[in-house]
Amino acid sequence: MSRDRLRARDLAHPFVGARVRDAPVDVQSAARALAPLLNSAQYFSHLTSAELHGMRMPEGRRALQVHVTGQEASRAMRRSWVVGHKTTMPIQVLALPDGIRASSPVDAWCECASLLRVDDLIVMGDGLIRRRHPLATLDQMVGAVRRRSGRRGTARLRSALPQLRAGTDSARETALRLLVVRAGLPEPEVNASLFDRNGTWIAYGDLVWPEHRVVLEYDGRQHAEDPKQFATDIRRLDDIAEAGYRHIRVDKTLIADRDLVLAKVTRALRERGWRP
Numbered sequence: 001m002s003r004d005r006l007r008a009r010d011l012a013h014p015f016v017g018a019r020v021r022d023a024p025v026d027v028q029s030a031a032r033a034l035a036p037l038l039n040s041a042q043y044f045s046h047l048t049s050a051e052l053h054g055m056r057m058p059e060g061r062r063a064l065q066v067h068v069t070g071q072e073a074s075r076a077m078r079r080s081w082v083v084g085h086k087t088t089m090p091i092q093v094l095a096l097p098d099g100i101r102a103s104s105p106v107d108a109w110c111e112c113a114s115l116l117r118v119d120d121l122i123v124m125g126d127g128l129i130r131r132r133h134p135l136a137t138l139d140q141m142v143g144a145v146r147r148r149s150g151r152r153g154t155a156r157l158r159s160a161l162p163q164l165r166a167g168t169d170s171a172r173e174t175a176l177r178l179l180v181v182r183a184g185l186p187e188p189e190v191n192a193s194l195f196d197r198n199g200t201w202i203a204y205g206d207l208v209w210p211e212h213r214v215v216l217e218y219d220g221r222q223h224a225e226d227p228k229q230f231a232t233d234i235r236r237l238d239d240i241a242e243a244g245y246r247h248i249r250v251d252k253t254l255i256a257d258r259d260l261v262l263a264k265v266t267r268a269l270r271e272r273g274w275r276p
Contacts, residue, residue: 014034018037027048027066030081039074045069046069056126067085068085070086070087072088091104110153113156122163163178170218180216189209194245205245213272215245
């Protein structure tokens with residue numbers, strides 16, 4: 001392309017040396033624009049890799065800043081909107097669509113430990129070993145943390161590991177679990193099976209205390225906005241009530257009132273025979 005064409009107003013230039021038809025609007029499009037400028041020893045990492053893999057991201061942390069790591073002798077990238085890193089660790093780098101190379105989900109989780117709080121790492125880690133389409137196993141995560149001994153953020157990873165639970169469906173489930181456990185309530189089972197009085201399976205519950213037949217669930221707005229899902233939820237909730245479960249639903253507004261949520265759960269457990 002000629003110099004005049006490269007300077008045309010219909011092209012955006014998000015990074016030095018890069019021209020695209022449309023300016024990046026998210027991390028994915030920013031990574032696609034930058035990918036041709038990475039050398040063979042560089043790859044997308046940290047929060048950028050996590051987002052490219054569709055991992056659970058901390059609320060409010062999305063930004064067009066792009067993290068790039070160079071291996072071994074490669075220099076850390078220095079460009080506007082790019083956070084450059086260097087590493088000598090052996091990292092699994094995966095080839096994604098559009099010529100994008102990124103650290104594996106487990107390695108991305110470990111890389112994020114230098115940037116995130118422990119609770120954010122727990123939410124992200126639960127997402128890796130989620131119930132549907134998990135991206136990793138707990139054993140893989142334990143091994144990755146062990147290999148990073150002495151690296152920045154390792155202490156946070158070690159703190160997060162024993163608090164991870166497999167089988168979650170959302171970040172809010174993890175937040176609810178941490179809330180009740182840290183308040184001294186017994187730990188619930190994650191996405192446990194619910195049964196009617198005859199022992200027939202009826203549904204899965206987000207957080208369940210089977211012994212006391214108490215269920216705590218997070219209800220997102222998408223359930224109310226999807227008519228088909230809303231009708232399914234009505235039938236499901238009726239089946240759960242008929243089976244004798246005490247069902248507590250929490251939405252985005254209620255989860256912010258920690259004392260109220262804990263009071264509801266504590267009262268329900270006490271009514272069903274739990275004693276501190």
